Amino acid sequence: MARGELRIFLGAAPGVGKTYTMLEEAHRRVERGTDVVVAFVETHGRKHTQAMLADLETVPRCTVEYRGAEFTEMNLDAVLARRPEIAVVDELAHTNVPGSRNAKRWQDVQELLDAGIDVLTTVNVQHLESLNDVVARITGVEQRETVPDAVVRAAEQVELVDMTPEALRRRMAHGNIYRPEKIDAALGNYFRTGNLTALRELALLWLADKVEDQLGKYRADNNIDTTWETRERVVVALTGGAEGDTLIRRAARIAARDKGADLMAVHVTRNDGLTGADPAALSRQRVLVESLGGTYHQVVGADVPRALLDFARAVNATQIVLGVSSRGKLAQLFAAGVGVTTTAMSGSIDVHLVTHERAAQGRRAQRLPAALSRRRRVAGFAATIAGLPALTALLHVGPSLSLTNDILVFLVAVVGVSLIGGLWPALLAAIAGSLLLNYFFTSPIGRFTIAEVDNLLALAIFVVVALAVSWVVDTAARKTRQAAEAGADAQTLATVAGSVLRGDRPLIALLDRLRETFALQSVTLLEDGAVVANVGDTACTVAGEADAEVKVNDHLKMLLRGRPLEASARRIVEAFAAQAAVALRQERLSAEAASARPLAEADRMRTALLAAVSHDLRTPLASAKAAVAGLRSADVDFDDNDRGELLATADESLDRLDRLVANLLDMSRLQAGALGVIPIDVGVEDIVPRALDDLGPDGRTVAVHIPDDVPLVHADPGLLERIVVNLVANALRYSPAGQPPVVTASALGDIVEVRVIDHGPGIPEDRWNDVFLPFQRLGDRDNHTGVGLGLALSRGLTEAMGGTLTPEETPAGGLTMILALPAS
CATH class of the missing domain: 3.40.50.300 (P-loop containing nucleotide triphosphate hydrolases)
Known part of the structure; x- marks a missing residue:
């Protein structure tokens, strides 16, 4: 169906x-x-x-x-x-x-x-x-x-x-x-x-x-990948370079022209995982994008322009903001660059090429890290110097081989040297091997000349193959090392992000993680020269006391003591610093939210109070005023019955008003922590009758079953009487005709439990806690009597005396309130 x-x-x-x-x-x-x-x-x-x-x-x-x-x-x-x-x-x-x-x-x-x-x-x-x-x-x-x-x-x-x-x-x-x-x-x-x-x-x-x-x-x-300009979406491409801030602000201004336009920043990471982007710069730029109301995204792709356009089309972007190429003019002659290629392939998407300070100035030359350790390079040179002469001698004293076989044996030796020591030992081995082959195995023997063209071609191929193999081996070793470093950096940065997201104090957790990662003595975060946070030894207060200084922004900087930082480690530390700024902002926002929460709660309470008591204050006042005004009127002659009824109405209304004001004052004292409690040893059998008397005729319908052996309770008699009055009044309100509430008491160890039992409709268990909220009349369709303070005040008074007030389902249907107080 x-x-x-x-x-x-x-x-x-x-x-x-x-x-x-x-x-x-x-x-x-x-x-x-x-x-x-x-x-x-x-x-x-x-x-x-x-x-x-x-x-x-x-x-x-x-x-x-x-x-x-x-x-x-x-x-x-x-x-x-x-x-x-x-x-x-x-x-x-x-x-x-x-x-x-x-x-x-x-x-x-x-x-x-x-x-x-x-x-x-x-x-x-x-x-x-x-x-x-x-x-x-x-x-x-x-x-x-x-x-x-x-x-x-x-x-x-x-x-x-x-x-x-x-x-x-x-x-x-x-x-x-x-x-x-x-x-x-x-x-x-x-x-x-x-x-x-x-x-x-x-x-x-x-x-x-x-x-x-x-x-x-x-x-x-419907597999539609063209842009439908139903809504402006501006995508800004980030490389992790210094120009990122300029591009983000420019894109934000473009998005601001159309109210409701979306701003999205995207960074394309190459799929080999070996990006040259600065993680610290990307972290700072992510914070900037989010502060301007945008979102940050990261995609993976081997072809940067195609990956960028695929993302833009997927989000139905209408505009792309790119920075003008930082490559020099000579480099641009051989390759168009990301900006030009993206513009050519963009189709209906508008592309903005934004100039910046480093436009067309050429990329800064980066020193390639050594592919292998120094020990392995030394071993490679040693193998070349000692191994090639030994190989030459072995080929001389051994069985005579053709020149082709001699070349293959030397080629194996060069490959072995490249595996041991990398590019430069292999390059030396290739050159030395070609000279040894020329002198000892190529006709004419004993001279650095070659008589036959075939032998010349064979030696040339040997040198080319040896150099190519050496380059491949060295590149593979370098990429392996870079991949390992990138993996370690990614794991460290993931830990950084986790430190910000977890825990009550993410800033301290992040600084402590930084100190542990780089084995530092102390890490200090300064804001305009003042210490914001510190972990480890005594905080550094000036740059001269630290071994390294990392600037976070115009106001924040981080001082590290323990050891100087290597250039490769500094990028990760800068990422830590950028996340520290995020963590600091998060802690401050949390603190502001925490400080605002009591104000909001107080405002909610005031609003609820005004809404709840407006009717209940006016009603008894109006009744009392009407009764008194009638008695004072000279235009009407009342007989004794009418006069008595008016006086009773005024008395009842003023009693209601007195109870309401007393409840409100007590609730205010409870919330302010200013309620005076004077506990003494008192009997439950003395308190309950007085409470029922306060309820007037309705109180006399309540059944009371209190055994004679119930011990005394340690409580404030006045407050205990108020609690019982509120509980019984609430039970009376919901008890059906012919089934009045029941009050019982019993001892349970060093606790005395007073139970107020009604047989009304009851309350679902998942709503039990709601009945103790101020100004709540749970389930009432007609909220015109009382302000819903009775149970909230009763629980507060009970807890002030060291007791508990909990609801329980009445077995035959209804609700039982259990007042538990310490026995004498």
């Missing part, structure tokens, strides 16, 4: 018309003869949306009972049994009521798709998982319901339902989105013009990425 297709109508905010547009599409499908049913649509009382449902078949919803209330959800089984061609399912990110078949509606949609049913659905950009935190920062409202981006990206079609912020606010003001009592609050908060503009841009950018993915897949499926 073929899987169904998913079409999503994406909006930037509620009210842009996603559901209406989806229903319009449903009507179009019906007119074409397609079997369409409405599985679930939420109209939110909008008359135009309700009118669109009139002519569409709707599958009746199912009813789910949760915590004594009934809720309606999409009847997934009924839709699957109906098996329409298309199902209309609104609000993809919706969280189903506990007890439903799936936790999320998008999971219901997946089942419909698996059954071969096409689905039309809606979602707002703020419900996308990847944008959840971004939307929260913009609007100040955290979205609890989210849908994974992968679900939306997997849709065959995603259609943006767009509306300008001004038009959306007009719709809101005309009452087309929310009920009249909510309009002013919405316009002044979530639906501010700035918020809507930002959400609209997020939706457009997210959809652009989705379209980009679809375009990339289409190009790959």
Whole structure:
């Protein structure tokens, strides 16, 4: 069975018309003869949306009972049994009521798709998982319901339902989105013009990425490698030379001309692994690219222009930035160079050749490293000086051979010398061997002349072959040594990168790794002359105290003490230094994030506090004020019953206000660490009755079972009473009629456990910790009583007295709060 297709109508905010547009599409499908049913649509009382449902078949919803209330959800089984061609399912990110078949509606949609049913659905950009935190920062409202981006990206079609912020606010003001009592609050908060503009841009950018993915897949499926200029992408080619910084900044300026253009830096490494690029320079340039908002890439290829263009076409680049060749004019006569070759092969991609200080100045001559050790070269010269005369004598006293055989024997000797000592001993052996062959074995014997042309040709071939073999052997030895050094450098640099990524203090780990790698006494990082970090012995503070100095940038430099650095080791140390700058920046960003986290948490707490207490402060104040105002009024004569009721209302309201303020103050003291705790030995059987009395008539319904042999607890009596009041009040709120909470106590070793048991709907185990968060009313559909501080405050007070407060499932259903305190 073929899987169904998913079409999503994406909006930037509620009210842009996603559901209406989806229903319009449903009507179009019906007119074409397609079997369409409405599985679930939420109209939110909008008359135009309700009118669109009139002519569409709707599958009746199912009813789910949760915590004594009934809720309606999409009847997934009924839709699957109906098996329409298309199902209309609104609000993809919706969280189903506990007890439903799936936790999320998008999971219901997946089942419909698996059954071969096409689905039309809606979602707002703020419900996308990847944008959840971004939307929260913009609007100040955290979205609890989210849908994974992968679900939306997997849709065959995603259609943006767009509306300008001004038009959306007009719709809101005309009452087309929310009920009249909510309009002013919405316009002044979530639906501010700035918020809507930002959400609209997020939706457009997210959809652009989705379209980009679809375009990339289409190009790959159809083997299209030409550039489609749908979006500016600037690729800058880096060689690891000093001109890299100039090229990167130039490319960044080109990319900045088009808002949203991508900047990508690429370095082509030759596939023999023996690149001449400076790893330290590449590390610094990578940091520069990333600081300018670009990305760094590295590809491997034998042909640099072709590898560069293959990368550019793969990412659909529109422009390439290259540096003008640094080779001299003479060298450019024999080879066009990377820049010219790339330009000739670029096709539709624009190529910018950027001049720089070293343009056309010629490459600096590099001293080739010795292929073999000095000992082996000495051994090669010794073999030449001693071996060739001995070989000549052996051929004289032995059986007579032809000149051809004599040449072959000498050729073997030259090859042997090249294997022992490399190029220069083999070159000496070839020249000396040709002279010995000429003098002792070529007619006329005993003279450095050659009588026959064949003998001259044979000796010439001997010299050429001997030199060629020597060069090949020497080159192979040099490449082997370079490969070994490159492998060691790569392993060291990989360790450097790992040091930055791992550990709490990457900078110290990196400097310590540098000290160990090069057997140094100390490594010091200075910033504008001040010591930032040091490992090993006493830190160096001036260059004169160090054996080596490496400049990182204009502000940072690294001083090394222990031994002078070899030229080959300095490149690796410079790579370490570049990574040290990255590690330092990473540590500082982490420190800034850590310092900002308490401020953000405090701001979140303040926002939550204002949102939570605004209603709960006003309600008791308004009730008390109304009661007192009524009693003071001279226009109304109250009898004794009315007067008593008004006084009772004022008293109850002020008691509620007093409890609220007390909870808030205690929570503030807890968070500030200023709560005074005076523990003494006290009996649980004395505390619980007083706590129940504080709860008034409701407290007298609670069943209490405390054995006489329960030991005293070591606790603050006032705080313990507050804890019990909060726990019992919470249990009363969720206990069903006829099943009041139960309070029990028992001893367990040196711990006394007080259990507050209710038989309400309970809480899923994975949400137990959430009930202790301030300003949370878990599972409440109506959050108009209390600010959700009770359990958070109770746990804080318990821990302040050295105890614990943990939830547990009530065996017969419900939740049990276990208050554990140390026994006397």
